[in-house]
Amino acid sequence: MHLDSRHPLAAGLTHDSRLIRAYRGDRPDVTPVWFMRQAGRSLPEYRELRVGTAMLDACLNPEMASEITLQPVRRHGVDAAVFFSDIVVPLKLVGVGVEIVPGRGPVMDAAVRTSDEIDALVALDPAQLDTALEPVIEAVRLTVEGLQGIPGAPGATPLVGFAGAPFTLAAYLVEGGPSKDHIRARALMHSDPVAWSRLMAWCAEVTGRFLRAQVLAGASAAQLFDSWAGSLSLEDYTEHVAPASARVLEHVHDLEYELDGVTHSVPVVHFGVGTGELLTTMHEVGADTVGVDYRTPLDVASERLGGDVPLQGNIDPAQLFAPWDVLEEHVNDVMRRGDSAPAHVVNLGHGVPPETDPDVLSRIVQLVHSR
Template identity: 40%
Template sequence: MSLLFNDVFLKACRREAVPYTPVWYMRQAGRYQAEYRAIRERYSFFEISHHPEICAEVTRLPVEKLGVDAAILFADIMTPLKARGIKVEIVEGVGPVLSHPIRSGADFAQWKQLDPAHDLPFVLDTVELLHQQLNVPLIGFAGAPFTLASYLIEGGPSKNYHQTKAFMYAHSEEWTALMEDLAEMTLNYLKAQIRAGAQAVQIFDSWVGALSEEDYQVYIAPTMLKIFTELKKTKAVTLYFAAGAGHLLKEWNKLPVDVLSFDWRTSVNDLNRLEITKAVQGNLDPALLLAPQDELETRAKALLDHIGGRPGYIFNLGHGVFPEVKEETLLALTNFVHGYSKEK
């Protein structure tokens, strides 16, 4: 680890004083980068993660090209499921697709348990390599049980999650068993990443915003409480992300997690109204990355002004970078946020 280690991101996560607002972007490694597109011509998405040196290069690219304050491991939330023998493919333009969706407890009763050191050594080798190469913190990650369950039950992405909710309501005991199974897998996977050198871990509960606050309390909160309570015993910073989940922030604030994500549908005023006490990250609409540069900076400035002197703020997008974004736009935005927040 470099002696010039930049820990501004970690300090913000812990709500400590920082010299400027740290920046990182979800999906900051991806198809908008020419170097990544060249790598994808030689390797499939999943193949990249099986080659630690290449995966580390892809993970480092945004740090080297954009000057962001954290790297996030290049992988997919389906990676640990594939390692357990579950047949899933990433279909370009669609997302994860599973050939045998869950319809009863019998469909997952015989899954083998995940042993990260045995089943995913290439992921842990990548983390160890990055721990030596990076001068910023590395964020490891995993999918949350609900979001993983939604893919497992729907068979792929969904607009309404009807099958998932129907299974949750109609098969409560089997749903609990599935949540427990996925929680154990998630914990084993994240703890292994932390032991390998990840200083922070983010749990992607991307689609849990489809649930009501009441359903979250009953069907999801106990699982997330277990996960974050166990992760609290490590020294890693923890982050929780979902899209369109502003109505769940008050529930999230009860969890022993360090950082909560909020998207453009939730304002800074909402954070104050809900008395959110955690560090937060967000919430620029990714669509603004296609706006004229002066408009983008005006919106970023307004967000920074609005967040004011709130301790524990990380500048990020409300969701991920998409392929049409220009690298120079992200570089200019990063420089603007760093420079303007230093002045303030």
């Protein structure tokens, strides 16, 4: 399916931006940089805007979600906006009882742990999202319009859409909320693999539709987050998780655009936390670029991936609180190691901590762009 001719990629607004070039494996003269969770808690303007509004309500308010997405682009001069939303938004819109509890994270009204409970869950039709996602679609549209008024590199600043990978969504559903070891989810995977497969297939369809809707509405790249995959062995990930993640990305892989007589696909990034041993399989599910967390040096990651895969990452978030000379050396080291890949997008090896000084992030952007 071809993107609408007004889409930022198809219109040529973001196709040659630093970010999209790097995701294609074409290293630009200036290394692109953005930060996961840049749209949010570290910014005083975000906290002021969010007063009195619950997280999921903010995600489903198009004007507010768009403004929050734009804030860090204006402040930091990053090379991408990341859409302000949450991986559980499609769960809520399809009928799952879920709220984001401050200081804890997503909490389900009821955990899903038995075959009967999974049957009841998967009876919720993911096709509902075709209409229920309209607030998300409108927020993306507003954001894309706003980004065209902010200097890009060149053209407009690209928007990165994102979704949670099926294992991470399933872990929340089975555990009922955040968990340190996801042991109930991993136990279900082995004790009832048939029920687990149904759950993963449903999660893939729900989150895949969420990701596709963002791209169709104007996102120039798609990132799949697997926050909890690091709790899995390579064997378990490959057998019980990777096929569902591949299914998510199929929702984006058929989206193409033509520019100057050449057909291009929408770039896809796959990122997981603690997934250094899973990188090759995470790439093989259908990603163009692999995000690497702070635990695995980028040159090591590049070697594991064969040296021909663009990388994203991987500043240690803890280093954001170090003296500048320490942080500067760390960022330079990350960039040196990133030179081992065909292209590199500087990012954090996880999200921006809420206590981060925003000026530190701006200073990192200046450093990366000056190298």
